[in-house]
Amino acid sequence: MKTWYNAIKKDNGVAVSILDEIGIFGISAESLISDIKAYEEIEKIDVTINSPGGSVFDGLAIYNFLKSHKAQVNIEVLGIAASSASVVAMAGDTITIPEDGFLMIHSPWSGAVGDAEEMRSTADVLDKIQETLINIYMKKTGLDRKEIEDMVNQETWLTGSEALELGFATHTNEMAIAALAKGMDRHFKKMPQALSKEKIDVSEIKNIRDFEKSLREAGVSRKDAVALASKKIEMQRDADHDEKAPESDAIQSLIAALKTK
DSSP states (O other), rough: OOOEEEEEEEETEEEEOSSBBOOOOOHHHHHHHHHHHHHOOOOOEEEEEEEBBOOOOHHHHOOOOHHHSSSSEEEEEEEEEEEEHHHHHHHEOOOOOOOOEEEOOOOOOOOSSOOOHHHHHHHHHHHHHHHHHHHHHHHHHHOOOHHHHHHHHHTTTEEHHHHHHHHSSEEEEEEOOOOTTTTTTGOOOOOOHHOOOOOOOOGGGGSHHHHHHHHHHHHOOOOHHHHHHHHHHHHHHHHHTTTTTTHHHHHHHHHHHHHHH
């Protein structure tokens, strides 16, 4: 039977993988929780995530279960932990996200059919869910309510480095991000170019900060983007003394790559 998760006993713990939309295929969080509970006396739960999210209620159920479990909970994001998957990630005692992986938080959304009263009722429920999500993110990061609320309302995408800086992660690494599920971009409004593969408008690169940002969005690691941007500055200084100083092959290749994105 197809499922969105896997849970297996491993040494003195349980290894859980969430690699699809949480709650799809007619399988709820209750199934995952039951599978973990089946393994007694475990010392750690290692959870790997590469998910666009899914059911917010299932995500909250998994978060609350992991948060209250006596075992050490280690979260590792393989590529993306978006929407309700980001909520699950917040249950980790340790949270590791690749430097160029992504964590996304946004307002909950839903569909409703009915009269005006039904619509108002649905909106009230969404407001309550959003408050719950804000409280979870605040508790993990220590950021103030207004900052988290703004991030949620704007659909905020954070790289692993940014997540670490803001407190959404405890560790980062330089592991290449995992391939994303096909069609994942349909879930979001503001998917980063590094994930959506949309073309980068080179004409928008006006200064060195824009240059570095475009490199990052094209999938270049933060470390390499900073190094290349610094090299660009150095080359520009040389060019000031020699108008015909050619750009390096590396920079030309990167610009060509950006143009074809």
